[in-house]
Amino acid sequence: MDFALTEEQRIILEAVKDFARNEVAPFAAQSDQDHALAPSILPQLKELGFLGSYLPQEYGGAGMDFFSYCLLVEELSKACASTGVLVSAHTSLAGDPLARAATKAQKKQYLSLLTQGEKIGCFLLTEPGAGSDAGSIQTRYMDQGDHYEVSGNKIFVTNGGYLGLGILFATQDSKLGHEGISAFILDLRSEGVTLLKNEEKMGIRASYTSAFALEKVKIPKENLLGKEGKGFHLALETLNGGRIGIAAQALGIGQAAFELARDYALERKQFGKALSRFQAIQFKLADMALGLESARLLTYKAAWLKDQKKDYSLASAMAKVKASEVANACAKEALQIFGGYGFTTDYPLERLYRDAKITEIYEGTSEIQRIVMAKEILNPT
Amino acid sequence: MKILVCVKQVPDMESRFQVQAGGTAIEEADLAFRVNEYDEFAIEEAVRLKEKLGEGSELTVLSLGPQRVAEAIKKALAMGCDQGIHILDTASRDPYQVASLIYQAVKDQDFEVIFTGMQSQDLGYAQTGLLLAELLGIEAVTTVVSFCQEGDGFLVQRELEGGQRMNLKLQAPALFTCQLGLNQPRYPTLPNIMKAKKKKITQLEAASLAPPAARSQTTSLRPPAKKGQAKFLEGDLGAMADQLVAELKAKSLI
Ligand SMILES: Cc1cc2nc3c(=O)[nH]c(=O)nc-3n(C[C@H](O)[C@H](O)[C@H](O)COP(=O)(O)OP(=O)(O)OC[C@H]3O[C@@H](n4cnc5c(N)ncnc54)[C@H](O)[C@@H]3O)c2cc1C
Numbered sequence: 087m088d089f090a091l092t093e094e095q096r097i098i099l100e101a102v103k104d105f106a107r108n109e110v111a112p113f114a115a116q117s118d119q120d121h122a123l124a125p126s127i128l129p130q131l132k133e134l135g136f137l138g139s140y141l142p143q144e145y146g147g148a149g150m151d152f153f154s155y156c157l158l159v160e161e162l163s164k165a166c167a168s169t170g171v172l173v174s175a176h177t178s179l180a181g182d183p184l185a186r187a188a189t190k191a192q193k194k195q196y197l198s199l200l201t202q203g204e205k206i207g208c209f210l211l212t213e214p215g216a217g218s219d220a221g222s223i224q225t226r227y228m229d230q231g232d233h234y235e236v237s238g239n240k241i242f243v244t245n246g247g248y249l250g251l252g253i254l255f256a257t258q259d260s261k262l263g264h265e266g267i268s269a270f271i272l273d274l275r276s277e278g279v280t281l282l283k284n285e286e287k288m289g290i291r292a293s294y295t296s297a298f299a300l301e302k303v304k305i306p307k308e309n310l311l312g313k314e315g316k317g318f319h320l321a322l323e324t325l326n327g328g329r330i331g332i333a334a335q336a337l338g339i340g341q342a343a344f345e346l347a348r349d350y351a352l353e354r355k356q357f358g359k360a361l362s363r364f365q366a367i368q369f370k371l372a373d374m375a376l377g378l379e380s381a382r383l384l385t386y387k388a389a390w391l392k393d394q395k396k397d398y399s400l401a402s403a404m405a406k407v408k409a410s411e412v413a414n415a416c417a418k419e420a421l422q423i424f425g426g427y428g429f430t431t432d433y434p435l436e437r438l439y440r441d442a443k444i445t446e447i448y449e450g451t452s453e454i455q456r457i458v459m460a461k462e463i464l465n466p467t
Numbered sequence: 468m469k470i471l472v473c474v475k476q477v478p479d480m481e482s483r484f485q486v487q488a489g490g491t492a493i494e495e496a497d498l499a500f501r502v503n504e505y506d507e508f509a510i511e512e513a514v515r516l517k518e519k520l521g522e523g524s525e526l527t528v529l530s531l532g533p534q535r536v537a538e539a540i541k542k543a544l545a546m547g548c549d550q551g552i553h554i555l556d557t558a559s560r561d562p563y564q565v566a567s568l569i570y571q572a573v574k575d576q577d578f579e580v581i582f583t584g585m586q587s588q589d590l591g592y593a594q595t596g597l598l599l600a601e602l603l604g605i606e607a608v609t610t611v612v613s614f615c616q617e618g619d620g621f622l623v624q625r626e627l628e629g630g631q632r633m634n635l636k637l638q639a640p641a642l643f644t645c646q647l648g649l650n651q652p653r654y655p656t657l658p659n660i661m662k663a664k665k666k667k668i669t670q671l672e673a674a675s676l677a678p679p680a681a682r683s684q685t686t687s688l689r690p691p692a693k694k695g696q697a698k699f700l701e702g703d704l705g706a707m708a709d710q711l712v713a714e715l716k717a718k719s720l721i
Contacts, residue, residue, distance in 0.1 A: 093538050097545065097660055100501060105654045135657035148657035158657075 098154045099161070105134065106165035114166035117292035118437050121284075127169055131203065136162075136173055138201030141181045145193050146201035152327070153389040156334040163338030167441035168292035170338055174331040175244040176200065179449075180207025183253050183269065183324045187312035196251060196271055205250035209328075210240040210272070210298065211321055218454050220255075221264045221318055225300060227256040234270065234305040236278075239298070244448070246296025247284045249274040253324075254305075255317050267317035271309040278303035289440035327392060329449045330402045333385040333409035336445040337378065340413035343438045344374045347420035361423065370419045377412035384408050400462040403455040410445035410452065417442040468639070470526045471578040472513040472548065473569060473596070474506035476539040477589040484690075491685045492559060493589075502539045505584025507652040508645040512614050513582045514547035515650070519616065525549055527578075531568055533557045537668065544663035545655035551666065556673035561681040566598030571676035574603065580621070581642040585610050593644070600642040608635060610646040 091099065113124035131137055140155040141147025155177065163170025177200075184197045199205040216223045225238025236256050243252070254272040272279070282297040312320050348371055351362040361367045385408075388401035421428035421435040428435035446452045478484070478498040485494040502510070510528065517526040528543035530536045531554040540551040554568055581603075583596035593609075600607030612632070613624035625633045626646050655663075698714070700707040715721045 093541065094660065094664065096538060097542050097655070097663075098657065100542070101545075101655050101657075101660065133656065134654055135659075139657055143658070143661070148661050150657060150661055 094150070095154050095157065098150065099157050101134075102136075102158050102161045105130070106161045110162060110169050111165035114168075114292075115431070115434060115437065117166060117168060119431075121286070121291045123166075123168060123172070123292045127166075128172075128203075128206075131169070131173065137176055137203040137206075138181075139173075139177055141177065141185055141197065141201050142193075145185075145197040147181070147185075147197075152330070152392045153386065156330060156385060156389045159331050159334040160338040160341070163335040164342045165338075166292070167335060167339050167438075168290045170335045171244060171290055171293045171332075171444075172206070174328070174335055175209060176207040178328040178331045179209035179244070179324060180251060180253050182327055183311065183320055184271070186323070187269070187316075187320055188271070191308070192271060192311070199251060205273075206245050206248035207250060208243050208245040208248070208252045208274070208296075209324070210243050210246075210252045210254045212242045213239055214241055218451060220321060221267070222260070223255060223257055223267065224260055225254075225256040226260075227258060227268065227270070227305070229258075230304075233307055234310070236270070236272075236300050236303045236305055238300050240300065241297040242285070242448075243294075243296045243298060245294055246274070246281065246298060247294030249281065253311065254300075255321055258315075262315075264318040265315050267321070268314045269311040269317035269320050270305050271311050272303070272305060274298070276303055276305070287444075289437075289442070289444050291440075325449050326399055326402055329406040329455075330385060330388045330392060330398070332445055332449045333381070333388065333402070333405040336406075336409035336413035336442065337381055337385055339438055339442045339445065340374070340378050340381065340409070340416035343413075343416040343420035343435065343442075344371070344378055346433075346435065346438075347371065347374065347416075347423040351423055367423060370423060374412075374416045374419060377408075377415055381405070381409040381412040400459060403450075403458040403462070406445075406450070407452050407455040407459075410442075413442040413445055468516075468520055468524045468580060469576065469578045470513050470517055470524060470580050470582070471573060471576075472506070472509050472526065472528050472543065472582045473599070474510060474528060474530050474539055474543055475503045475584070475587050475595075476500045476530060476532055476536040477503045477587055480588055486688050486690070490687050490689065492688065500535055500538070502542055503584050503587050503589075505586060505588070505645055505647070507584075508647065508649045509582035509584050509643075510543045510546050510548065511650045511652040512611075512643075512645060513580075514653070516580065516614075516616055517547065517549075527552060527576075529554070529569060529572065531556050531560075531565055531673070540668055541660075541663050542655060544666045544668075545660040546653060547659070549666065551668035553668050553670045554673055554676065555670055558673065558678075559685075560678070561683045562592045562594035562598055563682045564678050564680075566595050566602055567679050568673055568676050569595075569599050570602040572671055577640075579619075579639040580616075581605075581640075583642065583644050585644040585646045596642055596644040603640075603642070606637050606641040607644070608637065608641065609644045611643045612646050612648045614643065614649065 117123045135148045138147035140152050143149035159170050159174050181200045200207045213223050227234045227236045252272040254270045257266040259266050278301045280299045285295040351367050354361045384405040388398050388405040391398035391401050417439040421439050424435050482498050487494050517524050526548045528548040529552040530540050586593035610626045611623050612626045615622040620638045623635050700710050
């Protein structure tokens with residue numbers, strides 16, 4: 087048993103922390119206000135290899151462990167949650183399924199584009215009528231002999247606005263249920279793909295959340311990802327790992343809120359004393375620290391299990407629920423500690439409060455995570 | 468051109484420091500360590516020089532200290548150094564001993580240019596680089612804020628008091644101690660961090676390098692005693708300014 091980071095993980099963490107603090111955090115408020123990341127961010131993520139982190143070296147990734155990837159997402163999100171989710175969706179929702187299910191030729195052509203940041207990756211599963219119940223998607227594909235033709239609607243696509251590379255899920259016939267679903271590699275600049283809008287949101291506002299109409303989109307035969315009919319399975323597997331990244335994002339947001347609140351409590355005086363001298367405030371801070379520590383242990387363990395190639399379904403669901411709920415609790419209490427100032431846009435608390443919320447929703451809501459957990463618990467193998 | 472950069476690993480300056488029971492050293496057990504900030508300028512400048520020279524130049528990073536300093540060496544390798552030398556040493560040393568040990572390790576290697584930080588963030592002696600140059604019998608330039616290689620010589624700028632600058636021209640071999648403002652150190656990229664694992668680090672035992680006796684000793688170390696008290700002015704800007712002037716006058720400071 088060892089709770090210490092390896093030397094390599096410490097070097098990565100230091101580099102990422104320095105970068106996030108110096109180059110990302112100063113732009114977070116402006117990016118939120120502009121509903122767009124500051125233009126300096128993406129080129130640097132690319133340059134530093136942050137878009138290829140744990141993807142295989144053979145295809146241009148850094149080949150580091152998944153654990154270090156979680157440290158990366160955590161630190162970026164601590165500085166700016168929108169930057170964190172850009173990296174998270176790109177890497178674990180687009181890069182990961184390619185690394186897992188793509189043929190050598192597909193990896194050479196597409197995975198390399200992602201690791202090098204030539205294209206930004208995204209994941210097109212959700213539809214207006216299919217959210218938590220992702221198996222009920224209606225987007226149809228038809229085998230046209232030399233290509234597939236796809237029509238339907240996809241919504242809430244993180245990173246969609248970059249019009250990069252998507253992992254698209256569509257069904258041959260919705261009557262076939264899960265077995266009808268296949269996955270495809272889709273260039274979002276293909277003919278027939280229309281970007282309908284980028285959502286206006288409560289939080290992670292500098293991250294694109296896009297809606298697309300797909301109208302008779304021609305997808306080359308060689309862009310089928312994995313076996314036909316195995317798409318739903320691939321989607322679930324992908325989200326299983328992806329949600330560890332979202333847990334790491336939540337940790338970053340929660341940690342940011344906690345540190346701000348702690349420092350403020352030590353400084354702000356009322357009734358002649360620092361706020362940190364009031365037990366009501368002390369208990370809030372103690373609970374935040376406790377929550378963050380538990381969430382961190384769960385998240386790191388899930389990441390470790392994934393690196394060990396052990397089953398992490400239960401661990402990742404637990405990590406995501408815990409970390410997202412802790413992040414929301416921390417943001418809420420930290421804002422409370424800041425009082426009226428926390429409610430103003432002069433301080434980052436209101437942004438953290440808005441950003442935290444999404445972690446309880448995407449890549450499986452907390453309710454769905456509990457269903458996953460119950461299934462695992464009630465079906466001992 | 469053979470280039471050397473010497474780096475020290477220091478406690479993260481945001482740490483909470485405590486003096487050890489003996490009263491002459493800092494408690495290290497719970498400290499996080501990182502590369503001395505001035506040495507990061509040194510690494511960056513060394514890497515830039517190597518990149519400019521291209522083929523045929525070789526950049527070595529050296530650090531002295533316990534096992535943990537391997538991490539500092541690896542960071543420098545990830546930033547672009549080619550190989551490392553680790554002088555494994557667990558003793559606490561004065562600057563003369565440190566410079567002597569480095570000298571013993573590198574004296575036969577004909578480095579033509581050596582970069583060090585101007586000083587360390589923790590002890591701040593600002594001596595190691597200078598003493599090393601002296602032992603090697605080569606030129607040294609301190610507080611370098613601009614560096615340019617031309618042929619087998621260098622054009623450098625030093626920072627003086629009061630914002631003054633001084634331009635110098637000199638020939639290799641030479642040692643430069645790097646000051647804030649020289650450059651903006653790069654972040655190691657993730658692929659380079661992973662590749663650094665494969666670069667060679669030569670480990671030398673300090674004991675095998677005949678460390679000389681220390682020339683100075685730390686007799687005691689303690690946090691500064693609290694004296695006086697900060698006063699916070701309140702009110703609107705005008706009132707605070709008046710108050711400040713009154714305070715300064717009362718203390719005969721203006
Ligand atoms: C900012 C943002 C980014 C996103 N990024 C992506 C993306 O990149 N790719 C992608 O494909 N999708 C993405 N999504 C979609 C996201 O994953 C879904 O919104 C989420 O899974 C929930 O689906 P839904 O919104 O349709 O809610 P619904 O499924 O309609 O759920 C509504 C409520 O009912 C609850 N509920 C549903 N079913 C059950 C049940 N069986 N038992 C108990 N409670 C239940 C839910 O927990 C929730 O509280 C994103 C969403 C947002 C908002």
